[in-house]
Amino acid sequence: MGPSGPRGSLAPMSEQQREIRVGLLGCGNVGGALVPLVAERADEIARRTGVRLSIERVAVRNTARDRGIDFGDGVLTHDAMSVVTDPDIDVVVEVIGGIEPARELISAALRAGKPVITGNKELLANVGVELFQLADEHGVDLLFEAAVAGGIPLIRPLRESLRGEPVSRVMGILNGTTNFILSKMANEGADYADALSEAQRLGYAERDPTADVEGFDAGAKAAIIATIAFGAKVVAGDVYHEGISGITAGDIAIAARLGYAVKLLGIAEKDRSTGAVAVRVHPTMVPLDHPLASVRDSFNAVFVEGDAVGSLMFFGRGAGGAPTASAVLGDLVDAAVNLAAGTHGSLGSFDRAKALPIDETSSEYLLALDVADRPGVLHQVTGVFARHGVSIRAAEQEGHGPEARLVFITHTAREADVQATVAELRDLDVVGRIGGLLRVIGE
Secondary structure, eight states: OOTTSTTTOOOOSSTTOEEEEEEEEOOSHHHHHHHHHHHHHHHHHHHHHSEEEEEEEEEOSOTTSOOSOOOOTTOEESOHHHHHHOTTOOEEEEOSOSSTTHHHHHHHHHHTTOOEEEOOHHHHHHHHHHHHHHHHHTTOOEEOGGGSSTTSOOHHIIIIITTTSOEEEEEEEOOHHHHHHHHHHHHHOOOHHHHHHHHHHTTSSOSSOHHHHTTHHHHHHHHHHHHHHHTEEOOGGGSEEOOSTTOOHHHHHHHHHTTEEEEEEEEEEEOTTTOEEEEEEEEEEEETTSGGGGOOTTEEEEEEEETTTEEEEEEEEOSSHHHHHHHHHHHHHHHHHHHHHTOOOOOOOOEEOEEOOGGGOEEEEEEEEEEOOSTTHHHHHHHHHHHTTOOEEEEEEESOGGGOEEEEEESSEEHHHHHHHHHHHHTOTTEEEEOOOEEEOOO
C-alpha cells in the first residue's frame, strides 16, 4: 500500500489518532518484554500510523509475582476470558502457549470481532487453518510472526511479498538450542551430553530439552511454514521428526573433513508435478559453502527457494523475549492500523496437503560403518547397496584392524531404499556398529 494508505501514513499527533486498547494474555519472557516496548514506542507509532497502542489489561497466573513492571490498579487479572470479552479491549495478544485454553480464548476473541496476535506455534501447527478461517469469517486479523523464528521477519514475506511466488522449498535452522549444541560440538569437539549441559547452564535449553533436541519444536514451526508457503493445510502430525541426541562428535568430524557442517534443519518441499508436500526435521549435512553452514550458536536462519525469485535467506535471533516481543509489536501495529481502517489481511483458503511420507523422499546420504578389516568386506558391503539400487558417489576407509571404518556418500536415493540397505547391512557379520545416517542437502 502506498504512502497515502493506512500502513504508510505519517499522521501528526492530533484528534485524528485512534487509541487501540490491548488485552495481553500471558506476561512471561515475551509478554514481559512487550509491555515496556509498547510504552517506549507508543508516541512514534502514533506519529507514523495514527493509532496509539495502550495495554489496558493483562491476564497472568500469579498476580502477586513481581515482574518489575508498574501495571497500575486493575490491570492484572487471573481471568483470561474476562480480558477477551471486555468490551473496552480492541485487540488481544496471546503469549501463554499450549493448545488449551489458548484455542478457546483466541476463538472467542475472533468471534467478538477482535484481531488477535499470537506467538503460539504449538496451537497454529495443529489447528492454525481452523483459526485462520474463523478470523476471515469475522473480518479481523490473526497475525503470528512471533510463532516462527522469533524476531526474524519470515511469515509476513511468505504471506505477502511471496504470495504470488511459486515457492518450491523452504529449509532452515529453526531451533537455537540445537544449533548451539551442534556448534559447540563442531567448534570444540565436545560430546553431545557436555554440549547440552552447557546449553542448559546458559539458559538456551530447558531442564527437559526433549521438544528442542528431538525436533518437535522445529517440526511445529516447519508445519506452519509449509502451510503458508504452499497454501496447503499441514499439521504437526504430517512432519517427520528426527533429533540430534544420536549425533556424535565423530559424526561431525567426518562431515567436516568431507566439507560439510551438520545442522538440524526443518525442510518443507513441494513437488510441482504431483502437488505433494514433504515436511521433515532431521540432522543434515550442509556443504560448507552454503549460507546455512555458517549460521552458528543460537542463531536461526531460513532459506526460501522460488521459481522466479531464486534463493532468499532470513537470518537473526530466533528466540528470546526482546526479539520475539519485537515481532509481536510489528503484528500489533499492523492489526491496529487495519482495525482503524476497517480492513484485515486474509490468508485465503487452504487445501488439505497431500503429505509425502519420509520413505518416498529422496536425498544424498552419508553412512559410516565399523567393519572387519579383511579381504572381501568392501565387496560384500557395496553389494548390499547395489541390491537396493543405491548408487555410491564416494567411499573411503578410515583406520585399520579393529578400528576400520568405511564411509560412504551416496548419489540421490529414495529414503526407503537407503533404509532397506541399512537394515541388511546390520545382518552382515563383517559389519559392527553402524554410525548415524545423515542426509546431505544443498548441493
